[in-house]
Amino acid sequence: MREFHYRLRHAVGGNRPGAHAASSLGGGHRMAGHARLFDIPDPRRLDLRASLRDVRGEWLVRTHRQRAATPLHAVVDVSASMSFGAHASKLERAADFVEAMGNSAFQAGDPAGLIGFDAAERAVLDLPARHGRGIGHALAGCLRTMVRDHVAAGRGGRMESGAGLQPAIERLAERDGLVFLVSDFQWHLDVLDAVLERLHRASVVPVVVWDRAEIEPPAATGLLGVRDAETGRGRALWVGGRLRTRWREHIAQRRHEIETVFGAHDTRPFYLLDEFDPAALSQYFLEGYG
Numbered sequence: 001m002r003e004f005h006y007r008l009r010h011a012v013g014g015n016r017p018g019a020h021a022a023s024s025l026g027g028g029h030r031m032a033g034h035a036r037l038f039d040i041p042d043p044r045r046l047d048l049r050a051s052l053r054d055v056r057g058e059w060l061v062r063t064h065r066q067r068a069a070t071p072l073h074a075v076v077d078v079s080a081s082m083s084f085g086a087h088a089s090k091l092e093r094a095a096d097f098v099e100a101m102g103n104s105a106f107q108a109g110d111p112a113g114l115i116g117f118d119a120a121e122r123a124v125l126d127l128p129a130r131h132g133r134g135i136g137h138a139l140a141g142c143l144r145t146m147v148r149d150h151v152a153a154g155r156g157g158r159m160e161s162g163a164g165l166q167p168a169i170e171r172l173a174e175r176d177g178l179v180f181l182v183s184d185f186q187w188h189l190d191v192l193d194a195v196l197e198r199l200h201r202a203s204v205v206p207v208v209v210w211d212r213a214e215i216e217p218p219a220a221t222g223l224l225g226v227r228d229a230e231t232g233r234g235r236a237l238w239v240g241g242r243l244r245t246r247w248r249e250h251i252a253q254r255r256h257e258i259e260t261v262f263g264a265h266d267t268r269p270f271y272l273l274d275e276f277d278p279a280a281l282s283q284y285f286l287e288g289y290g
Contacts, residue, residue: 002100004278012070012176034060071129077183079118086213095143096276102136117164162187173198182207196265206269217247
């Protein structure tokens with residue numbers, strides 16, 4: 001059962017006990033300050049030294065920050081381009097990540113949920129956050145069902161696959177939590193600023209799912225048949241030194257655009273190439289993701 005370790009950058013709200021620092025006072029171990037015994041009538045927390053130093057002569061008790069649970073959500077792009085992959089589709093690798101997210105949330109005592117989008121919100125993938133030992137398997141199973149049902153079939157012409165992101169995250173807006181935006185981001189990024197503003201209370205982690213076959217041009221020189229996953233249109237390309245240079249420049253430019261958008265909101269993307277590596281994501285959180 002694959003898991004990764006995660007943390008949030010700021011205190012969360014909520015009354016359910018959990019593993020994260022909370023913004024509310026309670027029975028935790030992290031001291032927050034002092035209050036009058038009259039306001040918090042709990043003599044077990046009486047601080048005699050602080051009371052003797054108090055200029056007003058008040059009896060003071062210690063207050064502590066409690067630890068609370070917070071929801072995790074994977075907001076997953078299920079557009080046609082996510083069906084691409086040399087050995088496994090990007091959507092299948094996204095499902096591997098979602099399964100690990102659910103397993104990790106269960107171990108930390110947090111609920112986990114799933115939201116899907118392409119050119120519109122995908123209601124069939126709107127699964128509210130909940131607790132449970134098998135939550136990772138259940139969430140990933142929904143995505144894998146979409147893979148088996150050929151989610152990309154019949155979607156030619158939907159170029160704005162990111163258009164459904166903004167309505168998809170509305171129920172997460174203005175709420176605490178940890179939100180993973182899982183996509184190849186092969187669409188116009190203009191919508192991201194508004195989305196990240198709506199999610200300003202949450203910790204947002206972009207998970208960029210790319211396949212090496214799309215970011216590295218073929219080594220052999222010759223004619224290459226390609227097909228646009230979003231529109232279904234095909235064309236032939238002559239692979240030579242000039243095309244390889246333009247190919248790599250385009251990928252570098254796209255990476256720069258993605259990192260610039262998220263950097264403006266004090267976060268950086270996690271790149272998921274080939275198989276999902278939980279240890280790499282744990283290291284991402286350990287190093288700080290802002």
